[in-house]
Every structure is written in structure tokens, then in C-alpha cells.
Amino acid sequence: MFYPAILTVIALLVTVACHANVVPRWFQVFAGHEPATAVVDPRLIATSDALRTWGLFDAAVVVGGVFAFKQMLKKPGVSLMPGMPGCYAYLCWAD
Numbered sequence: 001m002f003y004p005a006i007l008t009v010i011a012l013l014v015t016v017a018c019h020a021n022v023v024p025r026w027f028q029v030f031a032g033h034e035p036a037t038a039v040v041d042p043r044l045i046a047t048s049d050a051l052r053t054w055g056l057f058d059a060a061v062v063v064g065g066v067f068a069f070k071q072m073l074k075k076p077g078v079s080l081m082p083g084m085p086g087c088y089a090y091l092c093w094a095d
């Protein structure tokens with residue numbers, strides 16, 4: 001279970017790095033060319049700009065969420081056992 005998690009994290013880091021660094025350079029190369037850019041291109045650039053602007057904040061929110069979730073799982077009566085009474089999706093708690 002450890003290997004798929006590491007593989008997923010690395011894939012996400014590579015995707016974020018490409019989105020933050022490669023996409024803006026790619027758009028600068030093709031910015032002056034005709035015909036006008038497709039509908040996807042401005043959205044891709046907007047996503048890239050948002051990632052460059054808010055990336056650290058987003059990362060802090062994700063890390064904080066993971067930390068809060070781990071702390072919640074340490075409470076007595078909370079578990080990740082599906083199929084038990086009191087479960088919602090995969091999160092379970094004792095009444």
C-alpha cells in the first residue's frame with residue numbers, strides 16, 4: 001500500500017510542476033500565432049496562474065486537512081471501517 005501512495009504523490013508533484021512552469025512558457029511561444037487559441041488554452045493558463053498564485057496556500061490547506069483528519073481518527077469511537085452501523089461512506093463513529 002505504500003508504493004501506490006508514493007507513486008501517486010510523485011505523479012501529482014510532476015503534474016503540478018508542469019502546470020506551474022511548462023504551461024506558461026508554452027503559451028508564450030504560441031501567443032502570437034493565428035488562429036486564435038482554442039477554448040481550452042485560456043482555461044489551462046488560468047488554472048496555471050491560479051496554481052502559481054495560490055499553490056502554497058492550497059498545499060498548506062491539504063496538509064492541514066490531512067493533519068486534522070489524522071487527529072480525528074485518533075479519537076475513541078472513530079474508525080475507517082465500512083459496512084458498520086454509524087458509517088457514512090468510509091468514516092465511522094460510535095454513537
